[in-house]
Amino acid sequence: MKSKMKNVTILMLVAMVTFSFTAIREVKKEIKTDKSTVVWKGYKVTGSHEGTISIKSGDLLFDEDKLTGGNFVIDMASITVTDLEGDYKGKLEGHLKSDDFFGVANHPTASLVFTNVESSGKNSYNVTGDLSIKGITHPIDFSISIYGSKATASLKIDRSKYDVKYGSTSFFDGLKDKAIYDEFDLVSDLEF
Template sequence: MKKNILSLALALVFGATTMANPIDGEKKEVNTETSKVTWKAYKVTGSHTGTITLKSGALEFDGDKLTGGEFTVDMTTINTTDLEGDYKGKLDGHLHSDDFFSTAANPTSTLVFTKVEASGKNSYEVTGDLTIKGITEPVTFDISIYGSKATASLKVDRTKYDVKYGSTLFGAAADKAIYDEFDLVVDLEF
């Protein structure tokens, strides 16, 4: 009888605690106007930088712990920021072409978090599914969260997404080579 009363008391205490602190999580929408996605690509003779606009995005939290996220990028906004005039126009046009991101046929890219593990007080290692040109591949990167801001940087192997122009793996001359990996740096506000 004492065991039953103790069990009932524990069930009531823990049951009430669970009801007072549900673990449903909270989805926080990203402010696409103030958030920023920049890219940097490298070639034998230098590099280029640019931006891409977030179309939508959200981070998911359980209390103050990151548990998930999903983002859509408007690929039609990809552009260079380190060039001006005709050079900028030519490179921007080339990035939109089938040699690179085929933005007319593939106007968006997505990233969906599949696994989030805490790696420090405000930092996490994230694995996600990145889709570019309709091709989905896993990526792993670190993200840091401070209040209502988050920062992440990741390397992307463009050849996995059928972006092979200028790759030495696919016949480009060494002196004209564009490296296969490019960097994305993401600054989010939510």
């Protein structure tokens, strides 16, 4: 019995010493939302439109200098159009915020949570994340590059998966030149 107690005590001491000197190396680096940009580009049969959308909050997780995770919240009410002016700009921004598209009144934010990060080369990573738009979540794969305190990521998003139906040939027939393609692009330039 004494030798069992002695073994348990030694084991506990070794465990305490090991955990005491094992540093948690994961560091959360907050995104500087005022210095970061997200540009969107949507495509239709007759051309395209583009604009910006703001990051409400976000962070990247690092183990020493290696990316291990991330989390972002997007302010959907911040959607702007940069390739139009005047009434056309205002109308398209209002339409994108309406229930025809992103339903901003009921869904003021979208989010992206990294679920898996794998190195794909020096400063480059392949990421799988859970993207939530309009309260609907689906996995998404994309790449991200890190250089010092900056990161660049490009995402291709299929809006039909998030109940964004307007002008989509996935939901409506006979749209012809009024069709809007389901996939749109997001390009993010981040500072942290």
